[in-house]
Structures are given as C-alpha cells and as structure tokens.
Amino acid sequence: MSGFTLNIHGARGSVPVSGPEYHKYGGGTTCFEIEIAEDRRFVIDAGTGMLRIKDSLPDDRPIHFSVVLTHLHWDHCLALPFFGPLFDPRNRFDFYGRAVGGMDIEEAIDRVMRPPWFPVNFRSTAADKRFHHFEPYMTFPIGDEFEIHPILLHHPDGVTGYRIRHNGATLVVATDVEHGVPESDAALRELARGADALIYDAQYVPDQYEAQKVGWGHSTWQQGVKLAEAAGVGQLILTSHDPARTDDEVDEIVRHAQAIFPDTIAAAEGTSIRVG
Numbered sequence: 001m002s003g004f005t006l007n008i009h010g011a012r013g014s015v016p017v018s019g020p021e022y023h024k025y026g027g028g029t030t031c032f033e034i035e036i037a038e039d040r041r042f043v044i045d046a047g048t049g050m051l052r053i054k055d056s057l058p059d060d061r062p063i064h065f066s067v068v069l070t071h072l073h074w075d076h077c078l079a080l081p082f083f084g085p086l087f088d089p090r091n092r093f094d095f096y097g098r099a100v101g102g103m104d105i106e107e108a109i110d111r112v113m114r115p116p117w118f119p120v121n122f123r124s125t126a127a128d129k130r131f132h133h134f135e136p137y138m139t140f141p142i143g144d145e146f147e148i149h150p151i152l153l154h155h156p157d158g159v160t161g162y163r164i165r166h167n168g169a170t171l172v173v174a175t176d177v178e179h180g181v182p183e184s185d186a187a188l189r190e191l192a193r194g195a196d197a198l199i200y201d202a203q204y205v206p207d208q209y210e211a212q213k214v215g216w217g218h219s220t221w222q223q224g225v226k227l228a229e230a231a232g233v234g235q236l237i238l239t240s241h242d243p244a245r246t247d248d249e250v251d252e253i254v255r256h257a258q259a260i261f262p263d264t265i266a267a268a269e270g271t272s273i274r275v276g
C-alpha cells in the first residue's frame, strides 16, 4: 500500500498552552511524525509536542531518529532538553537543517541548551548525534526511504519549507510562513504543486492579520485555502494555531476554510491522518 501515516504530536504556534479550552487541538508546539517503525522515527520539528513520542518508544533496543527542522525558533526545538532518548547512549539522532546566523544547528542549539539556562549542554548529551546541513533547493535523500526538497520561505530569521516524498506520497510542510512576499509565495506554490497534503501556517484569522499582525511571520486560513487551490493539493492541514485560539474558534476557522476548500482539517495533537 502506498502512502503513509502522519502523526500529529503538536500543532500550537509560538508557545505551549494548557487548559480545557485547548483539549481538542492541544497545547503542545509544532511536531509532526511520518510513521515508519517503533525503533526508526522520522520527526519534523522538535516543539513540545515531540515529548508525546516518548510514550510509543520501545525501551529494549536502540532507536534511530531523523529530525528535520524548519527553523530554530524556541517553539520548534523546545522539546530537546526534555527528550529522554537524547540522553541514552544507545540512540542515534540525525538532525537536518539550515545553518542560521553563522551557526550550524549543533552550535545554535548548544548556545541555548546549557547552564545557566539548562543544567546539561546539548553537545554533552549521550546519544550519537549527527548534523546535516543543506542548501535550499538541493534535493537530498534520508536513507533510501525519503526524498527531501527544501526551499527558503518568508519568516523572521528565515524558515525552510519542505516537500517530502515517502512511499509514493508527497507531504509539503510550510510552517511557519508569512504570505505577501512574491518570491516566497511563488516558491511555495511550486513546492506544493500536486502534493497529497499541505501543512500550512494558519496562526491568524484574516481580520486579525490585517489589523495587527502584518510582519509577524505567520499566515491565515484564507491564504492556505488560496494556496491549496492554486497548487492543486489533495488535503490542506491548518496548523500553528494561535496560543489564544480556543477549540471552538479553530472549529470555526475549519468551517470557513471547508466552505471553499472542502478537504481542509486543522491539525490536532494526538491524532493521525493518512497521506496518499
């Protein structure tokens, strides 16, 4: 059977939240996983939602993680200091990302994961860690299972958008991203063309964006719908929910989006969907 299962571990933007008003879509920040095997994990972003993965790991054998990072804003790597498997010498982690601010991924994370901000340096964690840096627009493989095409998108400090091909299906990841810069918009439209699923940053609602949030680095469901239609994607997955957005409000966003693009859902923590 072609296609794959996408596990949604975290879909909140900016900062984790908790409370009864967030039960349906969850409070953990960005983390998605393409399911392969119990001891072989493919993870997109290391937001606090990644901590959920610990519950499904075997403890009797080594685990090999591939972690693809869109960017290094806090909400996309905050799970790492608290992710137990990183402290286990049997495990291997391959991190993929773009060098930013003159730093490679290892240095950038190590600068914030160290005393006095955290008791342990990232570099000194026990797992075997390897780092893979790439240039945007250069397709690369991960094992013989994944083909990855990265591009640069518009977001403060830059963000990588990914087109990920696995087992005959295609997922495009575009979080975080702000629309309105023609080169970035056109590149994303091309990246998403014909994809089975598109994960898109819908942190703001259109009125809120226009009134207060231009230049903050995020987009809206309305732009997601336009992009999904223009690129002919199979399914639109809205994510990066605003920290203040309640479940009822996310439901309302989905209703608006579905009226125009019926195959729209909002990413919900702890759920899985089939891609392809």
Ligand SMILES: [Zn+2]
Pocket: 071, 073, 155, 176, 217
């Ligand atoms: Zn960001």
